[in-house]
Amino acid sequence: MRLNFYSWLGLLGLSNLVAGKALDNVFNVKSGTTKGGCDSYRSGQVNENLDAYFEEAQKIIKTASDAFGKYNTDVQVQKLGKTFFGITPNSQQTGTNSNEDANLLKHVQDWFKDLDTYAQGGSGQKIPLYCNSDWLEETTTVYDSSGKAKNNQVVSDDKAYGKTVPQLKKKTWVAFWSDDLKEYYFGPPYTSNPPTYCGDNGNIAVVTPMSTGKESLSLTLCPGGFFKKPNTLEALDDSSSDIGHSLQSLETRSLSIVHELVHACKGPDDTPDINAWGPKAAIKPKIKGQPNPLWPGNTDDFINKRRVAYTASDAILTAQATNPRQPTENTPESYAWAALAVYLAENGAKMDYSTGLARPLGEPLTSPAPPRRFRKDAMVIAKDFVA
Structure with a gap:
């Protein structure tokens, strides 16, 4: 079920989030309305509530960081760790399957902790933010x-x-x-x-x-790309979700902030976007009889630097289903979508999004199936975010 716009606003209570200006504790926000100034987007009006988006991002990150810290006792987190990072739990689901998995889990836990610290203003350095x-x-x-x-x-x-x-x-x-x-x-x-x-x-x-x-x-x-991004929600649905509801359909503007906070916290050089995984990821893995799951169509798309990528969550889900060791542990999209999935599992309807589609929390640990078809309208041109 997709609630209407005003339902989303009411469920989250955006007006309650604006107080405190947490954004200013983390960034030096450019004032004014020209040359990157953000004043027009901090008024609390519809589509102009940057402070509310940021505080929602803080909430999503903290929920995920706390949850991944309880990996050994939280089966739901184990399922999401498998989907988004390729971490395999042991057969008793009381920990990880191997030393390699244990090291990968620690890496992800450490990154979530660092991300939470950064999002709360604990980095000791405020970088400039422009609109x-x-x-x-x-x-x-x-x-x-x-x-x-x-x-x-x-x-x-x-x-x-x-x-x-x-x-x-x-x-x-x-x-x-x-x-x-x-x-x-x-x-x-x-x-x-x-x-x-x-x-x-x-x-x-x-x-x-x-x-x-x-x-x-x-x-x-970006004024158009971020504040007016199509097919994104103003705020999270904390109360209801139907079986089969896609994780992708619950993207909020705050999720883009989570993505960028990973870049800011760990540095852009060490946090490649999906579209920067490189020729190896662009060519492998392939599903017999289907186009490449990350770069559908001709692999020349990568060579020509068009870098055509499937929608972000689908790319990650497909990568893990076909190659569980796809290098997603440093990818901002992995942390953003995993954090959103954790948040949705712990709030409101409490659904399991470990396959990309809502299902009851008690469902077994399974790897998501690759997308059955590649829709052109689901593809995005992934621009270069960083050099």
């Missing part, structure tokens, strides 16, 4: 750390910041300057005019590594 990408401007101008332009130099030749960027030399990347931060972001070019991340269709949110080092990051949410 549009126009705070970055593509440029070839060389600026020093005070923002002063240098004459007769181009970015690809500049030695400022002590950073070597081979992609700039090869002209496959471009430089974007932030007058706010007095830093560059180096990454792939965008096709919009002016060229910005949010200007390209389909982009939702991005954690960008800035030029002064690994610890210098920023988070951008």
Whole structure:
């Protein structure tokens, strides 16, 4: 059952979440309404409740972190650990099946703990958060750390910041300057005019590594891609769900925040998105008589960097069903969907989403079956989130 929009609002009580401004404890939120300013999205109005989305993300993460900490005594968590991370429990379901599984479980538990700490503002470092990408401007101008332009130099030749960027030399990347931060972001070019991340269709949110080092990051949410993303719910349904209800249909805007918090907490270099798993994942595993389950159709899609991916949760479910050791333990989507599934198991109707579809909690541990068909309308073009 899919409740109407106002039912979702009433069930969660968004007005109660806005108090406290927890978002400001974790990020330096850009004020104003231009150059990435977020004021228009913090008013508490419909589609403009960034604070409520963030506090819901906090709730989802904490629920999952606590639950995965009880893995040895929680059969439901064991089922979700198998689905989203390939962790196999022992036959008595009192722990893990092997040392490899035990190590993988510890990795996932540690990441959830770190993610919870980060989401609560415990990282000791607040990165900037923007609500549009126009705070970055593509440029070839060389600026020093005070923002002063240098004459007769181009970015690809500049030695400022002590950073070597081979992609700039090869002209496959471009430089974007932030007058706010007095830093560059180096990454792939965008096709919009002016060229910005949010200007390209389909982009939702991005954690960008800035030029002064690994610890210098920023988070951008797109007005159209995040705040107006289609087929997403304003808030979680805490009360009811029908048998067969898909996990994918319960995606909320807060889930995109969970995804980006993984990037921010662990760093974009160490948290590849599904679309960045690489040629090995793009080619294997294959199901006999069917297209590749992660990149349907011609594998040239990956080589040409179109990076066509099946919808996120379906890609993970299919990967684990066909190759339980698919490297999902560092993938933000795995943590986001697993956290949502845990939350839904512990709240409201208390359903089991370990196969991607709602079923009673007492159902046995099974691996999800691969999708039976690949619908073109279910495919998304997975843009480059990070370099």
